[in-house]
Amino acid sequence: MSEAESSSPGREIWIEKYRPQTLDDVYGQEDIVDRLESYIAQHDLPHLLFAGPAGIGKTTCATAIAREVYGDDWRGNFLELNASDERGIDVVRDRIKNFARASFGGHDYRIIFLDEADSLTSDAQSALRRTMEQFSDNTRFILSCNYSSKIIDPIQSRCAVFRFSPLSDDAVAGQIRKIANREGIEMTDEGLDALVYAADGDMRRAINSLQAAATTGDVVDEEAVYMITSTARPEEIESMVTAxxxxxxxxxxxxxxxxxxxxxxxxxxxxxxxxxxxxxxxxSQRETVRLMERIGEADYRITEGANEQVQLEALLASLALDE
Incomplete structure (x- = not known):
């Protein structure tokens, strides 16, 4: 790598530059990768449903499957739709059906990847179910969602369901070290720990935070990471609660x-x-249980639109008042 490349952390978006191209390159989802590779090796890919939080490899696994099944032809045999943008029943009926009907050569089936499928309306999901039945001979669907409970049962029963878990701290740290070394970035151990803590199992957030922190100075340290990510140090949160x-x-x-x-x-x-x-x-266990109860109440109220500062101060006040 040239000196210019290593000294310009803002030239490329690292989450795309370092996105795994094959299933073997996917970090932290070894059991899922093994099952997917078995499907590909046996040329027996079913419909798939990927469920789990953001930044843990769902979209990456879908595109890696297409690359391994189709090789250089993968773009022509892989249709990616984002259901949060294209939610209506017309999209399912038109775009998906047109792609599924289109002629193609050399492959038994094409793949349609529907990201954020839990954003689809109920009518659109029903239309999707019928489309999955109609084109089951020459089309495979990969659905991605944060909450599988929002996918109707008839679709879930037609898919092999893979539940992606948040990435382990070791998996995040390993990838961050690898990227820092390749980009020639100096990073302290405390800075790495802060990146892992701020990411909370989200690889995309960790890589974005590393790239942002690398632009602030010569060394990625704890202070730079917490400033860039607007994350509180764990000791600050603990001090607030204990007070x-x-x-x-x-x-x-x-x-x-x-x-x-x-x-x-x-x-x-x-x-x-x-x-x-x-x-x-x-x-103590009793104090922790009290805290969890207050957290749940404040979280619900903030989610419903209540004033954040008022609710958080009320949480602290209730902890101070309880004996």
């Missing part, structure tokens, strides 16, 4: 205000970090 439980509401509220106004965190992000760290704060 509230100890009855020092003023100190807890001051920490919260700093996170919201100076760090620039959203209320939902603070809720997520509270939830992730609840069992690591060194609280």
């Amino acid at each position: 509230a439980i100890d009855g020092d509401f003023a100190r807890a509220r001051s920490t919260l205000d700093t996170l919201l106004t100076e760090t620039g965190m959203a209320g939902g992000d603070i809720i997520d970090q509270l939830h992730r760290g609840a069992w690591d704060f060194g609280l």
Whole structure:
């Protein structure tokens, strides 16, 4: 790699530059990759349903399957649609059917990849079910969603369901080290730990954060990562909670205000970090259970549109008031 390439972290989008091209390159989903490779080796690919949170390899696995099945011809035999943009029944009836009907040579079937399929309306899913039946001889569907419960049962029963889990810290750290080495980026151990913590199992977020942090200075360290990702240090979250439980509401509220106004965190992000760290704060089991109950209530209210700061202050106040 040339010096110009390694010194210009903003020239390319790294999540695309380092997107795995084959199933063997996919990090952290070994069991799923083994099953998918078995389907391909036996030339017996069923309809597939990939379910799981963002940034863990669902889309990457779908395109890698197409590359391995079709080789250089994969783009002509692989149709990718995003259901969140194209939600209506007309898309299912028109675009998918037209692609499924089109003639092709040299392959037994074509692949249609429907990303964010849980955004499809109920009518569109019913139309999709009928299309899957009609073109089962020459078309395979890969559906991707965050919540499989939003996919109607008739579709789920026609698919082999793969539930992707958030990536392990080791898998995220391994890929981040590899990219940092290839880009010639100096990174501290604390910086790597911060990237892994901020990513929370999301490889896409980890790589984006690394690229952003690499533009801020010569070294990717803990301070740069937390600043770029607008993430609170775990000790800050713990200090805020323990201050509230100890009855020092003023100190807890001051920490919260700093996170919201100076760090620039959203209320939902603070809720997520509270939830992730609840069992690591060194609280008694009773105190942790109380905290979890308050987190659940605040999360619901914020999701429904309530004022974030008011709800988070109310959470801290309830912890301070409880004996």
